[in-house]
Amino acid sequence: MRLEGREGSKNVDDRRGRRGGLSGGTKTAGGIGLGGLIIAIIIMLMGGDPSEYLGAANSGVSTPQPRTSPAPSLENDDPNFRIVSVTLRENEKIWGQIFPQLYGREFKEPVLVVFEGEDRSACGFASAATGPFYCPADQKVYIDLQFADLMRQRFRAPGDFALAYVVAHEVGHHIQNLLGYSQQVSQARRRSSEKQANAMSVRLELQADYLAGVWAHYADSASKLLEDGDIREALVAASAIGDDAIQKQSQGYVVPDSFTHGTSEQRVKYFNAGYQSGDAKKETLDYFFSAAEL
Template identity: 55%
Template sequence: MKWEGNRESDNVEDRRSDGGGGGGFGGGRSIGLGTIAIALVASYFFGVSPSTVLSLLSGGPVSQPQSQQAPNRTAPAAEDRQTKFVRTVLADTEDVWTQIFRANGKTYPAPTLVLFSGATQTACGTGQTASGPFYCPGDRKVYIDLSFYQLMQQRFHVSGEFAQAYVIAHEVGHHVQNLMGIMDKVNSAERQMSKAQANAMSVRLELQADCLAGVWAFHANQARSILEQGDVEGALNAATAIGDDALQKQEQGYVVPDSFTHGTSAQRVRWFKQGVSSGEVKSCNTFEVKTL
């Protein structure tokens, strides 16, 4: 991925030296690409029960103790390569979505990207490393512990900077959904549904965010030629690795479709490809198609 030398965003809040805090989510729904993926490895890497993370995703009660110990680490420099990378990717999403919103007569208020280590306070409660990257609609911020990228490579054998950019673009996709009022409509509808129906609605929300990440990639590449050979394949590998079916097979040897909340590997690949090939937001309407 070609990104060095491009504009870096100022909408980044670096909390990595804050030390974090414990606790579980409360008072709002956070939307994350990696929540289920991290749930499966949290007990190994961080001592967090996978069932606890999955409970957080579904809005259920948290049975974990009120504090979690973050791994001992030294906070990276604010201007290291990885920090510059995420700042640049965020700036690229700002440029793309500002242009798209302007073309539709609207203003795009960009989200803030929060870098943290271990745990941090959000408008959706206490965010933890174990929940993976996530978007909190309550404060319109994207949260990420950059150690997630190490887990992508170590656990799922997914590497490459564009695959990492896809993670950020997916969470920004949730911000776009929030601005468009889609997230509120989904949350309202889910309150009237059974658990299986709400899960199915969540799948459509997540797949749309995958598609919106593809829309970003289309326009960013047109404007700045960011894509190199193998980049899209890397993002597709990431989408494949964190499909609900792939994760459930890896963890328990079988799949339970009614429990899916993010979509299968094939679905995530399909909708990202839909966005990156069309570049049109209207092509991402996962809520009106019969077959995902």
């Protein structure tokens, strides 16, 4: 990524160096120990609505007041912080331009919360073990930057654009929330069997991958953000966190009915489709919830 000279986002709530008002324990709101969570769950939760898994949506948990800033000293900060801040800013610029053109209304920018260890969200507790996620209740993306190290070391998905893909995927969930897709899926899941609910979650996640690809299309063609090899970094990351790859790594076998994010092949396919087309028209996004086979 061409980071030099690019500004970071003003919508970054930097909570590093504090625990978000939490005690020093290692439990979630539901009392589930985080230290022993297997790696499959870490990634399975990446990008999804944590309220579906933590059972804590709208639980009345108070959140720390945001401390957003223009991050004037990005050049001297943690390289991973620079990547996520610039990526968010580039998402703001691109979606701020095309969202009104496509959907006839202004784009509401999300807030990116950067924390260490654990913190609070309107969807429940945020933890390094839950991975990056988007909370629709407060319209914020939560990320512990240690996840970048996990991507490089455990999943062999290095590179600055691998981390940018993760942030763009979460912004994709924000767009889904603004357009009503998240609410539709959440309501439908409550009326469905576990297998059907998982299938709907897969469609939502693949749509977010597609939207991340659309952003990459414009980041390349309009913003000139990308360098040679960046798209490959994103595709390697998408493949590494497919449900089948995670299950093979964690348990040695695959259970397709339990998939919630899509296979490695699907995640690569739909990120690349968004990147190649740059097409985020409403009818194109509706495809993911039609009878079409994904």
